Amino acid sequence: MRDIIATTSPGVDPLLTSVRRAYALGPFAEAVVSSKKPTIDDVARHCGVARTTVSRVLNGGPNVRDEVRQRVWASVKALDYRVNPQARSLAGGQSRMLALIVASDLDAQPNSFYASALELGALRECLGLGYQLLTRHVAQDRPNRREQVLELIRSQRCQGVMLTPPFADDVELIESIQALDCHAACISPGGAGRDAADGVGIDDAAAGADIARRMIDLGHRRFAFMAGIPGHLAAERRHEGLRGALAAAGLDPDEVAVVRGDFTFRSGAALTPQLLEAPTPPTALICANDDMAAGALSVAHGRGIDVPGRLSITGFDDTPVSEVIWPPLTTVHQPLREMAGEAVRALSGRIGGDRSPPRFVTLSHAVVERASAGAPPGARLRARA
Template identity: 65%
Template sequence: MQARRPTIDDVARHSGVGRTTVSRVLNDGPNVRPEVRDRVWASVRSLNYSVNPQARSLASGSSGLIALVFASDFDAQPNSFYASALELGALRECLVQGRHLLTHHVPQHSPDWKRQVLELIRTQRCQGVVLTPPFSDDPDLVKAATAQCAVALISPSPSTRGLADGVGVDDEAGGYDVARHLLGLGHRNLAYITGLESHLSAARRLEGLRRAVKSQGLDPASVRVLGGDFTFRSGVEHTRRLLGERSPPTAIICANDDTAAGALSVAHGLHLSVPDELSITGFDDTPMSEIVWPPLTTVHQPLKDMAGAAVSAIARRLAGEEDGPRFETLPHRVIARESSGPPGAP
């Protein structure tokens, strides 16, 4: 029976340090004391550990660069808080790993967007790439990218989750939890403003919402669903439409905080009291959710931690991690603030 080859985790346990420290040593990264570096290399020799040849070939001759790729829509306002949180988390982990971060935006509606992403990897000689939605949901792109470099996916769909390392929250559970929060307050007339049609995480949040509604013995089809695009503008346009109906919703659930801020601005413009006459919730828990008035009830998604975990996954892959693609689920939670309350509260 063939003996199991030692892994980076074995080296970490043998040397008494974390796997991140081992990764830094193997990649000649900074911020490691000489005595720790010597101890790690002694464990490498003692265990006869060798870096995965495929991973090493990915790293060889490269620029030490990890690209963080966002989809952009030049006809809509960018979801800046979401992007900046991911960028900050990725940058922090790149500093830990002794690597450089390149942030790049690709127009998602361009006919050659896949070619643009792959050309970026090739021309910049990237060691790794972090793909964000909806790029992280495309199997063809993920397969082509993994042939060129190490890949990590932010909030990937089930169709790509087994193709590369990934990290995210349980979006279906997040949608369920925020809907249960509103249902627990007594709301039965709900509306949902979703995100981009290609963004499967937002669709999963809707699935969770409908599951929560069904759990209360209500018809999931009673929830009005309007197709947004994660922007403030879509929150404004769809909330105006919803509040102009004969029986407007008592609560509007939004796929992200930017959309919720747009919904909130319409409520203020109509002199509606939030949450007394209308409850509004978001998703992401971006800094803006605490700045607006009233502060938004939202679902906390640890964006900086997600991006950091994605970069860490790439570093482990390049350092010779033997395991196949893994998906790391980070915790979420509902942050109940002043924008949600019982319907018709005095």
């Protein structure tokens, strides 16, 4: 288990460090080398409002017009303003600590690209709002998983917690967190978690349908789907979207071969052979994330299977691995950093006194077409005929 508070700790593994660097672009990267430290008064002058108004916006307080709130945030970003979390904590008697809970199988390698993207998105927002961030990996299948999260909240005096799937749909856990006078925000909830706390995500069913339609348009008729861990309802909705797109195209969704992995490269590599050795193997393999797709691609290479000439492989998330493998993965982009940032803002608002009903924010997704997907051989023959 690794905890990260506000900045990268020394001694972290090289892979995680390289991923953080890949994501740490723009204002965040500039802030690392900048010695200028603007104050809250600088922000107030820049956007032309009172100092108290800036403070209210930074704390997610009420009674601020949307136009003014947007001006303040624009000035915060333009000046790269950061709150001093220690000073704010001493002044307000609050811990200013938020936690990001990431599900993982501690006996397998983690889905580090996904977790790092969320961590960096949350960290960038925390720096601007004056919060500290603690990231904790919790095994989703352990009997004491809920108690691990609750003990973290108690020991670190967390004011807010961001939950990723499948914790994002664990209503009992969410209610237990709220009973500790701690706020919860759910990233990519796919079920009851949407009603239990504030949430953010994409339309996973629509995204699954979009990638399936693209494969159908290329001429594919034999599909396989590599699902994720049980209880990850957002990934299950991607499968539902796939099935819906196939049915709309006059294809039988029940003919799709489905295998279940755990979102890791290793599981993608372990499951692919049984799909390739089926009597009628698929021409299109749609994976619930990029890491499993990369594992499938490695098996195809090892067996001399042309991708995409004989087998098209797609992923989901648009993480850095999707661009660096060969051929680069066709995938679905979901804005992971923006999702985490939105979750931090939701928590900040609740901490600041917002008592409105839970809200779910839907962010946009997009199919990113790269070289791992193409028309199957039969479709190319029909096109030439």
